[in-house]
Amino acid sequence: MNRRQLLGLGLGGSSSLFLGGCALNGLSAAVGDATQPLNERIEALLQGQGKVPEFRPDKVEPAALLVNSFNGVPRLDPERYRLQVKGLVGRPLSLDLGALAALPQHTCVMRHVCVEGWAAVVAWSGVRLADVLRLAQLSPLGGYLLIDSADSYFESWDLASALHPQTLLATHMNGAPLPAANGAPVRLTAPIKLGYKQSKWVTGLRVTAQLGERRGTWEDQGYEWFAGL
Amino acid sequence: MAHTSARQPHHPLWTRAFHGFNLVVLLVMAASGLQIYNANPVFGGRGGAVVPELFTLGGWLAGGRDWHFGFMGLYALNLGLWLALLVQRRRRRLGELGDLTALKASASAPRRRLSAHRIVYTLMLIVLAFSLISGLAMYKPAQFWWLTSLFALAEPLGVTSWQMLRVSHLATIPAMVLLVLAHVVLSWRVGGLRLLRAMTL
Numbered sequence: 001m002n003r004r005q006l007l008g009l010g011l012g013g014s015s016s017l018f019l020g021g022c023a024l025n026g027l028s029a030a031v032g033d034a035t036q037p038l039n040e041r042i043e044a045l046l047q048g049q050g051k052v053p054e055f056r057p058d059k060v061e062p063a064a065l066l067v068n069s070f071n072g073v074p075r076l077d078p079e080r081y082r083l084q085v086k087g088l089v090g091r092p093l094s095l096d097l098g099a100l101a102a103l104p105q106h107t108c109v110m111r112h113v114c115v116e117g118w119a120a121v122v123a124w125s126g127v128r129l130a131d132v133l134r135l136a137q138l139s140p141l142g143g144y145l146l147i148d149s150a151d152s153y154f155e156s157w158d159l160a161s162a163l164h165p166q167t168l169l170a171t172h173m174n175g176a177p178l179p180a181a182n183g184a185p186v187r188l189t190a191p192i193k194l195g196y197k198q199s200k201w202v203t204g205l206r207v208t209a210q211l212g213e214r215r216g217t218w219e220d221q222g223y224e225w226f227a228g229l
Numbered sequence: 230m231a232h233t234s235a236r237q238p239h240h241p242l243w244t245r246a247f248h249g250f251n252l253v254v255l256l257v258m259a260a261s262g263l264q265i266y267n268a269n270p271v272f273g274g275r276g277g278a279v280v281p282e283l284f285t286l287g288g289w290l291a292g293g294r295d296w297h298f299g300f301m302g303l304y305a306l307n308l309g310l311w312l313a314l315l316v317q318r319r320r321r322r323l324g325e326l327g328d329l330t331a332l333k334a335s336a337s338a339p340r341r342r343l344s345a346h347r348i349v350y351t352l353m354l355i356v357l358a359f360s361l362i363s364g365l366a367m368y369k370p371a372q373f374w375w376l377t378s379l380f381a382l383a384e385p386l387g388v389t390s391w392q393m394l395r396v397s398h399l400a401t402i403p404a405m406v407l408l409v410l411a412h413v414v415l416s417w418r419v420g421g422l423r424l425l426r427a428m429t430l
């Protein structure tokens with residue numbers, strides 16, 4: 001944080017006393033830039049390698065799960081669907097749904113928390129993202145995972161979160177095949193990240209050493225990148 | 230010389246500094262919190278009534294979160310240090326059970342006012358500490374699941390722990406508005422402008 005930002009913070013804090021906030025909105029991004037790096041580092045430290053507790057399956061709240069999409073609902077043909085795995089991997093993959101179904105299946109009953117403030121307990125089932133990445137012989141040089149979706153939604157994750165045992169490429173929701181609006185045929189889910197990190201209609205995974213200019217559809221507009229829970 | 234001797238001695242600098250800084254940071258937390266509220270009102274969800282823009286800070290959800298999580302560290306640090314020092318060095322100024330008795334039984338009106346005031350400002354500190362706990366439980370519900378699960382007590386009544394958390398975190402604002410009003414009125418009646426000066430500059 002440089003002196004200018006610090007001054008901005010101080011002025012921002014004290015003048016909101018008089019201005020009721022409205023004149024300070026232009027400083028929001030500067031406040032975020034000054035404080036997010038530290039917050040994200042603490043978040044990453046807090047996040048363990050192990051599993052977080054799950055809910056009982058009868059606790060699911062199907063009605064509470066709202067649908068958000070920035071670009072409509074793409075309909076993917078399950079027959080022609082392929083998941084591409086590329087980048088810093090020893091063995092690039094192109095997996096169809098049969099290949100995903102052949103991998104060990106896991107279920108995670110978790111609280112899905114949206115950045116807007118609502119939350120819903122959902123049972124997601126599918127394969128571990130870690131299993132897919134290991135199948136592709138993930139390189140030790142990899143640091144980040146870029147996630148492409150059919151609706152051109154874009155995300156990037158740190159590899160530690162991607163390899164978490166409860167991070168799934170889900171094909172089922174609450175025991176039934178994933179509905180189109182929720183990301184069919186394959187979406188990302190994890191109890192350790194906010195909803196906007198959990199891309200729907202996932203079609204491509206790319207492992208990279210560094211983050212590029214584009215960090216995510218919402219992140220590039222100003223939302224936090226790590227977004228851990 | 231006669232009139233200056235009537236001046237009340239200042240409260241210690243550290244408590245004045247924490248007091249003032251807390252007020253500023255609290256305004257930032259409340260206004261940015263209300264901005265977050267508007268993204269999905271706790272009451273009514275999508276389509277529920279939103280808070281007027283005048284009371285919000287950030288401009289949009291991401292901006293509100295920039296301020297709320299940008300200032301939470303300062304807010305927590307300030308409150309934590311202030312509480313620790315108050316308990317250690319000025320415990321006799323804080324409210325206690327004796328104040329409740331005085332409130333009911335004392336024949337002296339000033340004594341009752343003083344007790345009421347001590348209770349009010351001590352309650353504020355408790356409400357603020359609670360806002361920190363409920364906020365943390367929503368900021369990190371997966372890592373601090375044990376904290377989040379404390380709010381499951383109304384689940385038999387059909388209120389999920391998440392809704393309970395949102396309502397109790399939001400309740401900080403109306404609770405503090407009432408308490409601050411009481412605090413300002415009481416401190417005025419207890420010591421007027423002289424006390425206000427002694428607590429500020």
Ligand code: HEM
Nearest residue numbers: 117258259262263265266301360361364365367368395401
């Ligand atoms: C360290 C302290 C705090 C932390 C960690 C914190 C954290 C949070 C979090 C994570 C949310 C988002 C909740 C959601 O997604 O629904 C939130 C919302 C909110 N916060 Fe705080 N907060 C803190 C202090 C405060 C204080 C002091 C106030 C008020 C004076 C406040 C007022 C609000 C309000 C009104 C909301 C919107 C409620 C909602 O939409 O659920 N917060 N806070």
Ligand code: HEM
Nearest residue numbers: 244252255319322350351353354409412413416424425428
């Ligand atoms: C935002 C919330 C506020 C909180 C949490 C708060 C809390 C407190 C506390 C804990 C004390 C006792 C400090 C000590 O003895 O070391 C105190 C004293 C005092 N506060 Fe506040 N206060 C707040 C806002 C205000 C406001 C807005 C005013 C005035 C306009 C004010 C005026 C005073 C005065 C005059 C005293 C001295 C009272 C005495 O020593 O009897 N406070 N406050």
